[in-house]
Amino acid sequence: MRALPRFYPIFDRAAWLERMLPLGVRLVQLRIKDLDFAGTRAEIRDSLALCRAHNATLVVNDHWRLAIEEGCDWIHLGQEDLDTADLAAIRGAGLRLGLSTHDEAELARALALSPDYIALGPVWPTILKQMKWHQQGVAKLADWKARVQDIPLIAIGGLTIPRAAEAFAAGADVVSVVTDITLNPDPEARVRAWLEAVA
Numbered sequence: 001m002r003a004l005p006r007f008y009p010i011f012d013r014a015a016w017l018e019r020m021l022p023l024g025v026r027l028v029q030l031r032i033k034d035l036d037f038a039g040t041r042a043e044i045r046d047s048l049a050l051c052r053a054h055n056a057t058l059v060v061n062d063h064w065r066l067a068i069e070e071g072c073d074w075i076h077l078g079q080e081d082l083d084t085a086d087l088a089a090i091r092g093a094g095l096r097l098g099l100s101t102h103d104e105a106e107l108a109r110a111l112a113l114s115p116d117y118i119a120l121g122p123v124w125p126t127i128l129k130q131m132k133w134h135q136q137g138v139a140k141l142a143d144w145k146a147r148v149q150d151i152p153l154i155a156i157g158g159l160t161i162p163r164a165a166e167a168f169a170a171g172a173d174v175v176s177v178v179t180d181i182t183l184n185p186d187p188e189a190r191v192r193a194w195l196e197a198v199a
Helices: 014-023 037-053 064-070 087-092 106-110 137-148 163-168 187-198
Strands: 008-011 025-032 057-061 074-077 094-102 117-120 151-156 174-177
Touching: 008 014, 008 187, 014 037, 014 106, 014 187, 025 037, 025 094, 037 064, 037 117, 057 064, 064 074, 064 087, 064 137, 074 117, 094 106, 106 137, 117 137, 151 163, 163 174, 163 187, 174 187
Parallel strands: 008 025, 008 174, 025 057, 057 074, 074 094, 094 117, 117 151, 151 174
Antiparallel strands: none
16 A cells, blocks of 8 residues: 555645645645535635645545545545445545544444545544544554554644654554644644654
8 A cells, every 4th residue: 555645734725725735745635514515616626636736635524425526536534424425436436535533443344444544533632623532642543553554544633743753653654733733823834844844
């Protein structure tokens, strides 16, 4: 399995990609939760064009039908998304699949689907969204890596640059970052620091 870039930021608009891809980001997720169908399609289309122009990989969160229609290469599904997604259609369209996991049952479900990566979170407490899982911890990352073996493991939730080293040491292959960038007063400088730290 081809190795993924070690740095994986998540943004909610193509405008973020326009700012960050020129800095060297090569793997990015578009996570849209607040737009209508047409608006979401437009953001996916613009994001895909930007990624192709910068030789980057776009992962679309949740919106698998639009990802197929727009010719995307990757989809990320949460456990709730899995309940309604047409996995045969996703695989039939050639999309690669990333899955979120939080506990043993979800990991077993994910492994049964042979995904192209597995995410564990929140490794540290996160302010991004309310979750029943408060903090998974780095020890759980090590346990997950032993179970997923060659499948790339993504650490997400509360990541900062110093914590990234802990995540990698525990077995994470990739670190995923949201608010450490989007809430930073200088997001571009923060992304540059991230890229230097994970190089």
